[in-house]
Amino acid sequence: MKVVPCGGAKGVTGSCFLLETDELRILIDCGLFQGADELKNYQPFPFDPKSIDYLILTHAHVDHCGRIPLLVREGFRGKIISTRPTEKLSRLMLLDASKVMYENYKTALKKLQRTGKAPTPPLYEEYDVLEAMELFTIRLPYNEEFKLSRRVSLLLKDAGHILGSSYVYLKVYEGSKLKRILFSGDLGNKNKPIVKDPEPPEPADYVFIESTYGDRRHKSFEESKEELLQAINYALSRDGNVIIPSYALERAQEILYVLREFYEQGRLPRCSIYLDSPLAIAITKLFTSHPEFYDREAYKVFLEKNPFELPNLYYTKEVEESKAINSVSSGAIIIAGSGMLDGGRVLHHLKYNLWREECSLVFVGYQPRGTLGRKIIDGEEKVRIFGEEVAVRAKVYTINGFSSHADQEGLIDWLSHTGNPKRVFLVHGEEEKMKTFSRAIEERLGFRCSIPEPFSQIDL
Ligand SMILES: [Zn+2]
Structure with a gap:
């Protein structure tokens, strides 16, 4: 053999x-x-x-x-x-x-x-x-x-x-x-x-x-959740937006799950949440048809409600709906792909928010060398997005406990x-x-x- x-x-x-x-x-x-x-x-x-x-x-x-x-x-x-x-x-x-x-x-x-x-x-x-x-x-x-x-x-x-x-x-x-x-x-x-x-x-x-x-060694998931809440509070208390580049599979659903928990605990500030990825939207729907694969805790939640649903959550599937988010200047949490910033809708949101110091950019996934995400994490003051120079003024958070x-x-x-x-x-x-x-x-x-x-x- x-x-x-x-x-x-x-x-x-x-x-x-x-x-x-x-x-x-x-x-x-x-x-x-x-x-x-x-x-x-x-x-x-x-x-x-x-x-x-x-x-x-x-x-x-x-x-x-x-x-x-x-x-x-x-x-x-x-x-x-x-x-x-x-x-x-x-x-x-x-x-x-x-x-x-x-x-x-x-x-x-x-x-x-x-x-x-x-x-x-x-x-x-x-x-x-x-x-x-x-x-x-x-x-x-x-x-x-x-x-x-x-x-x-x-x-x-x-x-x-x-x-x-x-x-x-x-x-x-x-x-x-x-x-x-x-x-x-x-x-x-x-x-x-x-x-x-x-x-x-x-x-x-x-x-x-x-x-x-x-x-x-990763940080514990509990610590990482608190860091995410800090990043949200930072931007929302300053009338900015929160941008979360995310993989469509598992990570996006985890973030929705955690945001719902914050909401139910009364810890999530008033905001609108956009899941701006057709793939992540389709996957989130699929997740609700397989609760038998959840852990005990998620299954318990599922028996009462959809674990990924919360008020003011918008699924923006169409390109026009995604573009409309560009006019939202405050109070938004935007989850979009790609997770590594190598393409996708998240680049448009960066163009509109990265240069604003009242916003936060939250990395919940690994950013390999050579990617735009890595350049931002490494502290570059200006980056190029769609051929245009954009200043990095938003507060950048890197949270590693979300790793799968x-x-x-x-x-x-x-x-x-x-x-x-x-x-x-x-x-x-x-x-x-x-x-x-x-x-x-x-x-x-x-x-x-x-x-x-x-x-x-x-x-x-
Ligand atoms: Zn894998």
Whole structure:
């Protein structure tokens, strides 16, 4: 049996692992490469997509599911296995991804036409997404063993990362020998609203674990909520607006959930709240149809009301509605994408509010190097938005306890339940962080760790 990391090795995006047994060829995730690694999406798959029997999808973030339509376009006709929310969320995420790719292509085409060059075509189209959705044929609940073949069985367990997220536990018999393999997918941060905490895993022989925050500790979620309230009070008491760049999936719903709590506690100042993202609006609606995946607390709220609804909350789906927010100069909390400020409606809101010292800009997600968000956090006094110079005068808050990823403590705690694995493979992280994480695991748990190279063959 062997595993080949085809994405997500020594990198944080493009998650994709090929597992080959005597009987089956299985993929775990097939994510999009993003940011600096974007061009890797155009490299051919290092395997024949036609030969894959199953694709097990851990969750609906595009860095885990975003290349599935491409895989289907290249001939994959196997079965896709996931939880029900993962399937439905993937549909929304992939349709949105194909739309964004097409729009970027159209913009590039306009610019390049003048030079006589042709832009790279989109990776896939809406049609490919719809075809891919037809292959989501096996929906599994957590903790129900499913036989993939005579000698291979699968268990999905709750990863506590986003709604419906799972990690993968595979049992493979080779002769009379049993080998147990864990793929962590993305593991959640404890004590977050809506989702449960990650389930402790069962003992395993080999573990592939994500290392996004393997080198650091998050602030507690309670502290982060208070910081968010401070940021809101700062701007609203000065007749300014609050801008929250946010991911559409999970983060936007968490913010609404927390704002509703503030409102019910009588701590939210009078304001209008705008959820200014068609994708986030669709996802929020979908969240209310899967309360069975909530944690106990959120489920209790759900029995009485919609956990994401509060007075003066406006869903601005249409472009015209979004533009109308530009004339609101005070008393607004605006939640819009993209979370990394690399596009989307949030840029318009920044143009209208970033130069005003009575406003606040609240980062609730990681801002990688090179992004506009990072430049603002690093204290640049002026930035360019749509080719225009804008002064950074709003008060900038960076709140890290909203992260959907476990920190070092959370990852080590999860790993401590795996018994005594023969080998732990660190994946889905930046190399420097993985080295720190690897030392921490070896010191605290005594497990042997490796950091696999992309496309290396790992014999198990
Ligand atoms: Zn994720």
